[in-house]
Amino acid sequence: MFLDPDSKWAQRLNPVLFLLPALTIYIVFAIYPTYSVIEYSFTDWDGISPEREFIGWANYQRLFSDKIFWEAFRNTFVWSGVIIVINVGLGLVIAAMLARVWKARLLIQTCIVLPVVISPMAVATIWRWMYQPTGVINQVLESIGLGGFATPWLGSPDVVLYALALAHSWSTIGLSVIIFLAGLQAVDEDLYEAARVDGANALQQFRFVTMPALRPVTAVVFILTLTQSFKVFDIVWATTQGGPIRFSEILSTYMYKRGALENQYGYGSAIGVSLLVIVSIATIVYMQIQNKEDR
Amino acid sequence: MRINLVAAAALSASTVFSGAAIAQTEVVVWVAGEPGQTTIYDELAEAFNAANADATITVVKNSSDLFNPALIPALSAGEGPDLFTFGTGPGQPAALIAGGLVADLTGAYYEHSWGDTIPEGIIVQTSSDGKLWAFGNEVETTGMFYNKAIFAENGIEVPTTWAEMEAAVAVLQAAGYDTPIGLGAADKWPVSHWQSMMFGRYAGPDGIEEVLFGDGAWTDDAFVAASAKLQEMGQAGWFGATPVAIGYGELMDRFWAGEVPMTFTGPWVIGGGIEAAGDRISDYSVFAVPPFEDGQSIHPTNSIGSGWYIREGSEAADVAIRFLNSMFLETEGRVALLNAGTIPVGPLDAALADANMSQLAVDIWKTSDDHAANGTVPAFLDTITPGSLTTVSYDGLQALLLDVMTPEEFTAEMQSAWSAAKAAGEIMLPGGLAEQ
Numbered sequence: 001m002f003l004d005p006d007s008k009w010a011q012r013l014n015p016v017l018f019l020l021p022a023l024t025i026y027i028v029f030a031i032y033p034t035y036s037v038i039e040y041s042f043t044d045w046d047g048i049s050p051e052r053e054f055i056g057w058a059n060y061q062r063l064f065s066d067k068i069f070w071e072a073f074r075n076t077f078v079w080s081g082v083i084i085v086i087n088v089g090l091g092l093v094i095a096a097m098l099a100r101v102w103k104a105r106l107l108i109q110t111c112i113v114l115p116v117v118i119s120p121m122a123v124a125t126i127w128r129w130m131y132q133p134t135g136v137i138n139q140v141l142e143s144i145g146l147g148g149f150a151t152p153w154l155g156s157p158d159v160v161l162y163a164l165a166l167a168h169s170w171s172t173i174g175l176s177v178i179i180f181l182a183g184l185q186a187v188d189e190d191l192y193e194a195a196r197v198d199g200a201n202a203l204q205q206f207r208f209v210t211m212p213a214l215r216p217v218t219a220v221v222f223i224l225t226l227t228q229s230f231k232v233f234d235i236v237w238a239t240t241q242g243g244p245i246r247f248s249e250i251l252s253t254y255m256y257k258r259g260a261l262e263n264q265y266g267y268g269s270a271i272g273v274s275l276l277v278i279v280s281i282a283t284i285v286y287m288q289i290q291n292k293e294d295r
Numbered sequence: 296m297r298i299n300l301v302a303a304a305a306l307s308a309s310t311v312f313s314g315a316a317i318a319q320t321e322v323v324v325w326v327a328g329e330p331g332q333t334t335i336y337d338e339l340a341e342a343f344n345a346a347n348a349d350a351t352i353t354v355v356k357n358s359s360d361l362f363n364p365a366l367i368p369a370l371s372a373g374e375g376p377d378l379f380t381f382g383t384g385p386g387q388p389a390a391l392i393a394g395g396l397v398a399d400l401t402g403a404y405y406e407h408s409w410g411d412t413i414p415e416g417i418i419v420q421t422s423s424d425g426k427l428w429a430f431g432n433e434v435e436t437t438g439m440f441y442n443k444a445i446f447a448e449n450g451i452e453v454p455t456t457w458a459e460m461e462a463a464v465a466v467l468q469a470a471g472y473d474t475p476i477g478l479g480a481a482d483k484w485p486v487s488h489w490q491s492m493m494f495g496r497y498a499g500p501d502g503i504e505e506v507l508f509g510d511g512a513w514t515d516d517a518f519v520a521a522s523a524k525l526q527e528m529g530q531a532g533w534f535g536a537t538p539v540a541i542g543y544g545e546l547m548d549r550f551w552a553g554e555v556p557m558t559f560t561g562p563w564v565i566g567g568g569i570e571a572a573g574d575r576i577s578d579y580s581v582f583a584v585p586p587f588e589d590g591q592s593i594h595p596t597n598s599i600g601s602g603w604y605i606r607e608g609s610e611a612a613d614v615a616i617r618f619l620n621s622m623f624l625e626t627e628g629r630v631a632l633l634n635a636g637t638i639p640v641g642p643l644d645a646a647l648a649d650a651n652m653s654q655l656a657v658d659i660w661k662t663s664d665d666h667a668a669n670g671t672v673p674a675f676l677d678t679i680t681p682g683s684l685t686t687v688s689y690d691g692l693q694a695l696l697l698d699v700m701t702p703e704e705f706t707a708e709m710q711s712a713w714s715a716a717k718a719a720g721e722i723m724l725p726g727g728l729a730e731q
Contacts, residue, residue, distance in 0.1 A: 047367050048394035133540050134549075154481055155540020157697065237360075243483060244539040245694045260364035262682035263390055 034276070040269035047265035059270035069271065071246055072254040075161055076230060076278075079250055082165040083172075083229040088222050090169075091176030096210050098177065099184045109181075113174035120171070124238035127167035128154065131239070154240055157247040164248055168235050172228065176221045183217030184210070219290050223283050230279045251275045321351045322611040322618060325366065325376040327601075328356035335635035339622050342631070346621075350614045363682075370396040370606060377609040378618065382678040383420045383429055383602040389681075389721055391604070392428055398605040400427045401728060403616050412624055412641035418728060420679070421602050425729030429602030432623050434638045436663040437488050437561045437596045437674050438581040440655075445472070445556040453582045460585050464533055467556050474535030476528075477550050477558035479543030480696055483689035487677040488559055488596075489525055490692055495594050495672025496587055497521040503672050506713075507679070513709040522695060522702035524587055529696040539693050547571075559584065561674065565636045565655045581659040583666060595663040597671035599640070601678060681716040684709060 004010060041059055043052040063069050094112065098105060115123065130136050131153035138150035153163040187210065195205045211218075233252040236242060242249035242257070251271060259268020328334050340352035355376065357365055369375035370391070381388060391397050404410060404427045410418075417431035446453070446463075449470050454460040467475040479485045495503055498517035505511030529538065547564060549555045551571035569576050583593050605615050622628040622639075629639045629646035636656045639646070663671075677685045687708050694700035716722055 046390050046394070048371055048390045048396060050394070128542060129545070131540075132542070132545050133537050152537035152540030155537045157699075240481065241360075241483060241689075243481065243690070243693055244697060245690045245699070256364070257686055260367070262686060263367065264683075 037269045037272050040266055041273045043266045043269075045266045046263040047259070048263065052266070055266070059267050060274075062267065063270060063274060068246060068249070068254060069251075069274075072242075072249045072251045073278075075246075075248065076250045076252075076275075078161055079165050079232075080226060080229040082162055083169050084222065084225050086166070086169040087173050087176045087225045087229075088218065091173050091221065092180050092211075092214065092218065093206075094173070095177045095180030095184060096206055098181060109177070112177050115171040116174040118171060120234040121238055123167065123171040124235045127164075127170075127235070128239045131163060131167075155244055157244055160240060160244065160248045164236055164239060167239075168229070168232055171235075172225070176225065179217060179221050179224075180214060183214045187213040215290070219287070222286060226282055226286070227279055230275060251278075319349055319351045320611045320614045321353060322378055322615050323376045324352055324354045324615075324618070325362070325379040326354060326356055327359045327362050327380060335632060335637060336622075338635075339628055339631055340618070342627070343618055343621050347614075347617070350611075350617070352614075352618055367391075373608065375606050377606055377611045378615040379604055379606070380601045381429070381604050383431060383599055388428060388604070389423075392423065393720075396607055397428055398607045398609065398612055400430065400605065400616075401425075403427075404728065407616065407620055407624070409624075414640060417599050417640055419726040420599060422726035422728050425727065427728055429604050430619050430623065431599040431602045431640055432619075433599065433632065434640055435561055435563075435596075435598060435674050436638075436659060437492060437559060438659045438662045439476075439557055439559050439584050440550070440564070440579060440581050440659075441557045442550075442553060442555075442578055443580050444575075444578040445553065454585050456585050457587055464531075468532065472554075472556055473532075474538075474541075474549075474555050475557060476533050477541075477546040477555040478534040478538040478696075479541055479546035479558075480534070480538040480693060481541055482543040483693060484677060485543045485546075485560070486525075486692040486696065487675065487685075487688060488561070490521075490688065491672070491674055491676040492559070492584065492596050493521040493525055493587065494518055494676065495596060496584075496591055497524075498672075499592070500594060500670035500672050513713055514703075514706045518706050518709075519702045521587075522705050525692075526695045526698065526702060530698060534696070538696055553578070562636045562638070562656055562659050565653055565659075568655065569653060576653075576655065579655055581655065581662050583662045592669040593666040594669050594672045595666050596674035597663060597667070598673040598675060598679070680713070681721045683716055683721075684712040687712040 040052070042054060042056060044055045044058070045052040098109060098112075101108065118126075132138075133152045133155070135153075137153065141147055141150045151159055154160055191209045191213065192205055195209050200208065231252060232250070233256065236248055236250055236253050237256070240248045242253040252275065255268050255271040255275065258264045258271060324336065324340065326334060326336050334354070334356065336354050340354045343352050344350065363381075366375060366379060366381070371394070375396075381391065388397070401422075404413075409427075409430070413431055418427065421427060421429040421431045441453075445451075445467070449466050451463045451466055452459070454463050464475045478489075494517070497520050498506075498515065502511065502515065502517050506513060506515070528534065535541070546555065546558065547560075547567065548571070550558050551568050553575070568579065572579065583595070586593060603619055605612050609615065622632070623641075626645050626649065629643070630649045632639045633643070633646055633650035633652055633656075636653060638660065673679055677688060680688075691700060691705040691708055695702065695705055
């Protein structure tokens with residue numbers, strides 16, 4: 001009736017049984033929806049009709065001639081680039097500095113991490129209010145004699161994408177800092193001691209000790225930031241809906257407009273699949289570079 | 296003991312039978328609104344529930360930009376609301392009807408004599424192929440809301456000609472009002488109110504009808520001229536230096552705070568205005584934007600925007616129809632709607648006698664009524680045209696205001712989206728009901 005726990009079968013079956021609940025959830029809520037989106041992307045479907053017409057690669061061919069898709073594509077890369085520079089670059093610097101601060105460290109750390117737990121819609125509301133032409137940012141700039149930098153942040157085509165990326169980074173950089181800080185705990189203090197004996201200053205210690213030691217952690221933060229930034233939707237939608245015109249249109253907002261608002265679920269799915277492919281390629285390329293450098 | 300047993304049996308039986316007597320049919324109703332916010336429909340549902348022991352109306356609110364994306368999958372899954380509001384006209388409901396997701400209301404129309412209340416013009420926008428698909432419930436309009444106190448302070452009379460309008464804006468700009476007319480264009484849709492009104496003024500009701508249901512095109516001269524005028528007003532700073540940087544909510548806050556003298560909007564802002572301005576609400580009134588060109592008539596914006604649909608296959612369809620009747624046909628419901636600033640369709644005489652409308656609501660409807668004889672035009676082109684055209688219009692209107700697109704390019708993009716939607720069969724055929 002029951003398998004002998006020491007039997008070959010039991011040893012093979014046990015791990016599978018333990019994995020089964022999580023695997024079932026993953027298949028139902030991640031794999032199956034992803035498969036459905038890929039399937040929809042080969043159809044002409046309005047999301048309403050019970051019939052979905054199979055149209056092969058037509059939606060993907062349409063992407064190549066859709067100028068708005070390419071605008072959103074370019075914006076998404078700029079958006080992700082800015083967020084990666086801030087969250088990975090600045091996040092690492094902040095973590096390295098925090099690791100050397102003992103007084104008020106907890107307070108500073110809490111301040112940096114707090115925005116991570118604020119809901120994205122609340123973040124969008126806060127920044128939308130601050131970015132108004134008469135909002136607090138312009139008021140502060142004017143009060144400190146920097147009125148020349150005051151600008152209609154969400155209404156300026158040249159500025160809006162960077163302004164929103166900054167707002168997104170404000171709400172997510174705390175996670176990068178925490179991961180980097182955890183990584184820093186594992187760096188052997190003797191390495192810093194040795195560097196100091198060799199005459200390395202703080203900057204050189206950061207460059208030649210901290211950065212190499214954190215290479216695996218940096219890879220994790222990079223990939224997390226990259227995937228997170230590509231799938232951002234809420235902050236852009238709740239502030240500008242991709243505007244003014246389409247200057248803050250990113251692939252996720254464009255997918256939503258075409259798919260959910262215009263009932264072109266087939267085409268919207270094709271945009272979603274392209275987003276998946278782009279993120280996957282970027283992640284693989286980064287991992288390859290990392291592996292090459294490690295070797 | 297025996298008496299006790301009989302009493303217990305009787306009690307049990309009465310409990311069972313009373314339980315059966317109060318078996319209720321639930322009608323789930325979706326309306327646009329913020330979750331947690333109370334709307335007039337909550338109040339009407341409460342009154343209906345109190346008067347109908349066999350029914351429970353549950354009102355669910357979804358914010359307007361998430362409403363349609365949530366509704367479509369819910370209906371497709373057969374689990375959507377029993378009763379819901381949705382766009383009307385030739386654009387938006389075509390896919391719902393073609394997909395068989397909404398119930399045919401033609402039978403109810405004749406059974407409950409809806410024709411005595413709902414005007415023919417509204418039936419045209421809610422029917423196709425001789426069948427009625429939506430209950431066109433309320434009339435919406437738009438007008439220029441203004442701050443009487445600011446006007447009086449600066450010696451400005453309500454403008455009745457375009458020259459007077461230009462003079463009024465010039466005086467306000469000179470007085471330091473950087474935004475004489477608030478727009479809130481960061482949200483895109485408020486600009487489409489201007490677009491609908493100006494397209495209607497330049498093309499007239501027939502010109503609009505010709506595009507929506509005939510062979511007219513958005514590239515016709517009237518629409519190019521209207522777009523050019525809007526761009527010209529933007530360039531002259533009428534909407535402030537950066538209209539596309541300010542959201543509608545923030546703009547309305549400034550308007551009710553007395554920082555912005557005018558804004559073109561509709562009666563849905565009145566409730567919030569009364570809350571925000573308090574006693575100063577009497578400082579506000581409404582006027583009709585004067586004709587933009589010599590010889591042009593004022594055509595009030597007047598349309599239903601959205602209508603009420605019943606989900607195909609809903610087991611609560613009968614109760615949903617009773618609820619519609621109680622809201623829009625019975626005097627109590629119509630009075631409640633009027634008091635909330637919502638104008639139900641059809642003759643208002645009976646309801647107006649009992650209603651206690653705010654002065655601002657009276658003002659905006661008087662403005663509309665004063666010119667109604669000239670013919671009315673749709674107030675919200677964005678809700679009656681297909682979503683693809685709405686996207687193009689929203690982006691294009693911002694582009695006009697930012698001066699990065701010409702009126703010709705804007706109207707050409709609109710026409711391109713409209714033609715594509717027509718070719719894809721996303722546009723309803725002209726409405727009208729088959730006689731029964």
